[in-house]
Amino acid sequence: MLPIKQTLFIVSGVSSFIIFYMGIVNFLTSVDESTGMILLIFSVFVATGTLLGTVHISTSITKPIQKLAKNMSEFSKTNKISNKNTIKTNVKEIFDLNKNFEVMGEKVEKTIKVQKEYVQKLKDMDRKKVEFSSMVSHELKTPLVPILGYVQMLQKEELLGKLNEGQKDAVDEIYASTIKLEKLIGDILTTQKLDLGKLVFDEENIDVSELLHGLIKEFELIGIEKKIEITANFNEDIQIFSDRDRINQVFSNLIKNAIDYVSPNTGCVTIGMKNDSNHVEFFVEDNGLGISDENKKELFKKFYQVDTSSKRKKGGSGLGLAICKGIVEGLGGKIWVESEENVKTTFFFKIPKKPLKIKTSDRLDKKIQNK
Amino acid sequence: MTDTNKSNQKEEMKSLKILIIDDNEQITKMLTTFLELKDHKCTVANDGKEGLDVIKENRHDVILLDLAMPEFDGYSVIKDLEENNTLKDHKIIVFTASTITQEELDDLVKRGVMSYILKPVDIDLLHSKLIDTASL
Numbered sequence: 001m002l003p004i005k006q007t008l009f010i011v012s013g014v015s016s017f018i019i020f021y022m023g024i025v026n027f028l029t030s031v032d033e034s035t036g037m038i039l040l041i042f043s044v045f046v047a048t049g050t051l052l053g054t055v056h057i058s059t060s061i062t063k064p065i066q067k068l069a070k071n072m073s074e075f076s077k078t079n080k081i082s083n084k085n086t087i088k089t090n091v092k093e094i095f096d097l098n099k100n101f102e103v104m105g106e107k108v109e110k111t112i113k114v115q116k117e118y119v120q121k122l123k124d125m126d127r128k129k130v131e132f133s134s135m136v137s138h139e140l141k142t143p144l145v146p147i148l149g150y151v152q153m154l155q156k157e158e159l160l161g162k163l164n165e166g167q168k169d170a171v172d173e174i175y176a177s178t179i180k181l182e183k184l185i186g187d188i189l190t191t192q193k194l195d196l197g198k199l200v201f202d203e204e205n206i207d208v209s210e211l212l213h214g215l216i217k218e219f220e221l222i223g224i225e226k227k228i229e230i231t232a233n234f235n236e237d238i239q240i241f242s243d244r245d246r247i248n249q250v251f252s253n254l255i256k257n258a259i260d261y262v263s264p265n266t267g268c269v270t271i272g273m274k275n276d277s278n279h280v281e282f283f284v285e286d287n288g289l290g291i292s293d294e295n296k297k298e299l300f301k302k303f304y305q306v307d308t309s310s311k312r313k314k315g316g317s318g319l320g321l322a323i324c325k326g327i328v329e330g331l332g333g334k335i336w337v338e339s340e341e342n343v344k345t346t347f348f349f350k351i352p353k354k355p356l357k358i359k360t361s362d363r364l365d366k367k368i369q370n371k
Numbered sequence: 372m373t374d375t376n377k378s379n380q381k382e383e384m385k386s387l388k389i390l391i392i393d394d395n396e397q398i399t400k401m402l403t404t405f406l407e408l409k410d411h412k413c414t415v416a417n418d419g420k421e422g423l424d425v426i427k428e429n430r431h432d433v434i435l436l437d438l439a440m441p442e443f444d445g446y447s448v449i450k451d452l453e454e455n456n457t458l459k460d461h462k463i464i465v466f467t468a469s470t471i472t473q474e475e476l477d478d479l480v481k482r483g484v485m486s487y488i489l490k491p492v493d494i495d496l497l498h499s500k501l502i503d504t505a506s507l
Contacts, residue, residue: 141468
């Protein structure tokens with residue numbers, strides 16, 4: 001790239017030299033000595049004038065352009081037009097250029113200000129949403145305390161007296177519904193927190209084999225009761241650094257789903273893991289009905305139910321898989337399903353062995369940007 | 372249940388003096404009904420200020436403290452006791468339905484609260500926690 005100043009200097013230097021050279025040639029070749037002298041002096045004047053003129057012109061063009069360039073680079077850093085370097089120029093083109101830059105800058109400044117206000121508004125709205133759902137959950141949980149308490153007191157016949165069979169059934173049904181309601185309130189709150197990136201994840205050392213065996217033990221009784229075989233399938237013992245309770249929550253949701261979809265007596269649910277260099281891939285497999293391709297896509301959406309009539313009977317809220325997805329993604333991993341209809345269904349979730357350093361606030365900002 | 376059964380149970384379990392600080396009367400009524408059936412003695416305070424007065428007057432084996440109460444809440448009770456350097460003299464179990472993080476709960480325990488129970492609670496769990504905490 002060639003700067004204007006140098007170019008002008010070279011051009012004017014060459015032309016001054018030519019003028020000066022012609023002056024000397026004239027002086028040497030002219031017959032009349034005084035005419036030659038006048039011509040020589042004249043050429044010296046013209047050459048000097050050209051040089052000085054060039055210096056003046058080049059400075060009056062390049063100085064403001066350089067200033068403008070500096071202002072522009074500053075603007076690109078701060079997004080603010082500084083008033084320090086005001087540009088004074090008599091060159092119309094530069095004046096126009098600067099004017100246009102200033103107008104553009106003001107518009108950009110305004111746009112950024114509006115954008116910032118919107119981001120702030122979105123953040124405020126998110127905060128209000130969290131506050132609101134926290135308040136709602138508090139208000140819903142509070143009356144559950146006496147409901148659950150009295151129902152349990154009724155169930156313990158030594159406390160409030162013996163019940164007949166009909167009363168016993170009624171109380172047991174109330175108890176079951178109360179527990180479901182409690183879980184639903186928790187699920188809604190968890191979903192909301194996941195949506196807003198407000199769920200906090202723990203980081204702790206987890207012995208994977210211990211975790212899987214713990215799950216098998218937890219579901220042992222239900223398996224026996226429903227005549228479903230629940231087993232673990234893995235042959236490696238590894239340590240990961242992640243959130244134990246949340247991984248357990250994902251597993252529990254997937255295992256409960258699997259139990260709901262297999263038939264008693266022939267039902268099999270297998271949990272396990274595959275070790276990868278930086279990740280661990282968990283899976284929950286069942287030999288149930290399977291999931292159609294059409295349903296696979298929608299499965300992880302909130303309140304989506306594969307078969308509304310049958311699933312409702314089983315009491316799902318439709319939030320379980322959405323929560324699983326949110327948690328797994330929050331842990332820096334991904335979840336997916338593979339299925340052959342009437343053969344088997346396998347849910348996989350893969351998470352990093354060590355947590356990715358994503359701050360909750362960053363996730364929130366990302367979310368806002370995506371909106 | 373026969374009388375002999377009842378007396379056997381009495382021998383097994385120590386009767387506790389329990390203070391319940393909660394603004395929700397349905398909750399306090401249920402708790403006193405349950406705990407008195409379990410042969411404990413309950414005192415109820417319907418707000419933090421009243422609770423604090425009862426705490427200062429009488430010793431209790433264990434105190435169930437709600438956090439969200441109008442005006443003088445559970446946090447204020449804890450703060451007041453902390454300022455008087457008597458928080459650790461009492462066996463306080465925080466009993467709350469608030470959306471509270473594990474960090475906040477851990478912080479309360481660090482400051483001298485004995486334990487916490489989240490609402491709603493299985494009454495058997497509540498009972499065993501009260502007994503365990505009182506015997507510490």
